[in-house]
Amino acid sequence: MTTITITSESSITVTFGDKIDLEIHRKVLDFNDRLLANPFPGLLSVVPAYASATVFFDPVLVKEYWPEQVSPVRTIHAFLEEEINQSPIPNPPILNPPISIEIPVRYNGPDLLEVAERLQLTENEIVRLHTETTYTVFMIGFLPGFPYLGPLPKALELPRRDTPRLRVSAGSVAIAGRQTGIYPQTSPGGWHLIGHTDFPLFNPIKNPPAFLQSGIRVRFVSV
Amino acid sequence: MKIKILTPGILTTVQDLGRPQWRSCGVPLGGAVDTLSHRLSNFLVGNKGSAATLEIAGGGFLANVEKSGWMAVCGAGGQFFVDKKEIGNGRLVFAPKGSELEIRANPKGNFTYLATPGGWDVSEVLGSRSICLSAGFGGFEGRGLRKEDVLSAADSSDNLKSSNELREGKVWVSKWFVNSPTFRKLSTFGKFDNVIRALPGSEFHWWGETQQQRFFNTPFIVSKQRDRMGVRLETVSGDSTFGKLDSMLSTAVAPGTVQVPPDGQPIALLADAQTTGGYPRIAQVVAVDIPRLAQIPTGKIIQFQQVALEEAEELFFGQENLLQKIRLSLQYRWLEKMMQ
Numbered sequence: 001m002t003t004i005t006i007t008s009e010s011s012i013t014v015t016f017g018d019k020i021d022l023e024i025h026r027k028v029l030d031f032n033d034r035l036l037a038n039p040f041p042g043l044l045s046v047v048p049a050y051a052s053a054t055v056f057f058d059p060v061l062v063k064e065y066w067p068e069q070v071s072p073v074r075t076i077h078a079f080l081e082e083e084i085n086q087s088p089i090p091n092p093p094i095l096n097p098p099i100s101i102e103i104p105v106r107y108n109g110p111d112l113l114e115v116a117e118r119l120q121l122t123e124n125e126i127v128r129l130h131t132e133t134t135y136t137v138f139m140i141g142f143l144p145g146f147p148y149l150g151p152l153p154k155a156l157e158l159p160r161r162d163t164p165r166l167r168v169s170a171g172s173v174a175i176a177g178r179q180t181g182i183y184p185q186t187s188p189g190g191w192h193l194i195g196h197t198d199f200p201l202f203n204p205i206k207n208p209p210a211f212l213q214s215g216i217r218v219r220f221v222s223v
Numbered sequence: 224m225k226i227k228i229l230t231p232g233i234l235t236t237v238q239d240l241g242r243p244q245w246r247s248c249g250v251p252l253g254g255a256v257d258t259l260s261h262r263l264s265n266f267l268v269g270n271k272g273s274a275a276t277l278e279i280a281g282g283g284f285l286a287n288v289e290k291s292g293w294m295a296v297c298g299a300g301g302q303f304f305v306d307k308k309e310i311g312n313g314r315l316v317f318a319p320k321g322s323e324l325e326i327r328a329n330p331k332g333n334f335t336y337l338a339t340p341g342g343w344d345v346s347e348v349l350g351s352r353s354i355c356l357s358a359g360f361g362g363f364e365g366r367g368l369r370k371e372d373v374l375s376a377a378d379s380s381d382n383l384k385s386s387n388e389l390r391e392g393k394v395w396v397s398k399w400f401v402n403s404p405t406f407r408k409l410s411t412f413g414k415f416d417n418v419i420r421a422l423p424g425s426e427f428h429w430w431g432e433t434q435q436q437r438f439f440n441t442p443f444i445v446s447k448q449r450d451r452m453g454v455r456l457e458t459v460s461g462d463s464t465f466g467k468l469d470s471m472l473s474t475a476v477a478p479g480t481v482q483v484p485p486d487g488q489p490i491a492l493l494a495d496a497q498t499t500g501g502y503p504r505i506a507q508v509v510a511v512d513i514p515r516l517a518q519i520p521t522g523k524i525i526q527f528q529q530v531a532l533e534e535a536e537e538l539f540f541g542q543e544n545l546l547q548k549i550r551l552s553l554q555y556r557w558l559e560k561m562m563q
Binding site for chain 2: 010
């Protein structure tokens with residue numbers, strides 16, 4: 001069930017479901033790709049998330065393009081509604097075929113032992129489980145270039161740490177819930193740190209600056 | 224115009240209107256938290272609203288003018304002095320070489336903006352000159368300003384040069400200004416300072432009717448847990464009855480979003496907020512009130528008032544139209560000054 005919600009004078013969120021699910025995420029990406037391939041005047045960005053995509057626009061530019069419309073946000077709402085209703089293509093063409101990337105990890109994180117104990121696994125089993133799964137980038141958020149990857153194997157599922165760390169170093173590979181991720185910059189953080197990578201995730205002088213994008217497939221390799 | 228920082232104060236950064244096009248890469252919008260004061264300070268020196276200004280948090284900012292030039296200061300967070308003489312915000316000012324610029328903290332606000340013709344000359348990164356503090360890029364060498372840093376104005380056109388030479392040696396301050404009552408009208412549109420207008424948030428319906436009404440009738444204290452990312456709000460009685468809701472699937476958030484973490488004390492997001500969040504959103508502050516929210520001092524009491532989307536848009540375009548009029552009139556004054 002697709003819903004369109006006005007979230008502010010300059011943003012609208014289109015929601016395709018309410019769980020972490022590859023099929024729902026595929027719809028998010030299709031919508032994202034279609035909109036970016038055919039942007040409306042005033043479109044600033046589209047932020048794909050797990051089950052939603054949020055469209056940000058400049059109301060002044062929208063108003064300039066549709067001067068007869070009183071409300072830019074309602075104009076874009078109608079535009080997106082049409083866009084969504086148009087499209088139940090039986091086999092949607094995949095505009096950006098999934099790319100697969102391998103990320104080398106040293107499994108020496110400060111929480112590895114504790115995670116192993118809590119999950120009643122050995123450290124080697126954690127590494128095996130974490131490396132044998134192919135993950136999908138569901139979303140980039142929290143920090144510039146931070147990838148939310150999933151789904152994590154159920155055997156590795158743990159709630160976030162009770163007390164977040166004030167300082168997690170850049171390159172930390174972490175798990176929480178059914179997700180795994182990598183901290184591109186040093187920052188506070190509440191996930192369990194199981195490893196470290198030197199893989200460059202974010203570079204502001206590149207276009208795009210985030211190396212991983214929503215929809216890319218990732219596998220971790222133990223080094 | 225060229226200045227050397229003597230003391231930067233708590234946090235002085237280069238800001239413009241941010242990076243709206245890189246949210247999908249997790250890059251925060253960034254830019255001035257009080258976009259209104261930022262734009263007005265730019266208009267005073269003949270700039271577009273998007274030119275880079277210095278955002279000065281609190282007071283304690285001291286700089287030496289190394290090359291004479293034009294400038295303007297706007298924003299409720301500070302009082303502007305040149306050579307120990309109070310200038311007043313919202314005016315066009317010429318400061319000669321050797322003079323000393325100072326911003327003293329004003330308890331009425333938090334942020335002040337110092338604009339100069341052409342904006343401050345730092346490199347553009349990802350389409351903006353704003354600092355991104357979380358990833359350490361943009362702004363002045365990817366960091367806040369420090370003692371001994373030297374910044375120059377980007378504009379060194381002939382008009383400016385001859386005009387600067389004519390005025391060498393003397394401080395000059397315009398009679399015209401954009402402070403009250405124009406500024407008041409712009410920033411509040413007739414509302415009392417402590418009323419922040421907001422749309423119901425995307426998860427507003429998650430709260431019961433009593434809670435919904437209570438949110439728009441309860442005074443909140445602006446807590447000292449605040450920065451460029453957001454402001455934490457506390458209920459006056461200290462109870463946490465807005466909380467204990469489930470978290471949700473993370474989705475995009477933006478400046479103005481009011482989210483409620485499990486402890487029940489809402490957080491209103493500002494310019495440097497992260498791009499996604501998983502806490503239910505109880506409200507979305509209307510665009511024209513985000514700069515006001517950013518300027519409300521710690522410890523002050525605010526109250527949210529629910530408005531309809533139509534009103535939010537009307538306020539927005541009302542403010543934009545007025546700003547364009549002010550921009551044109553200030554541009555005329557500026558050009559006139561440069562021709563003299």
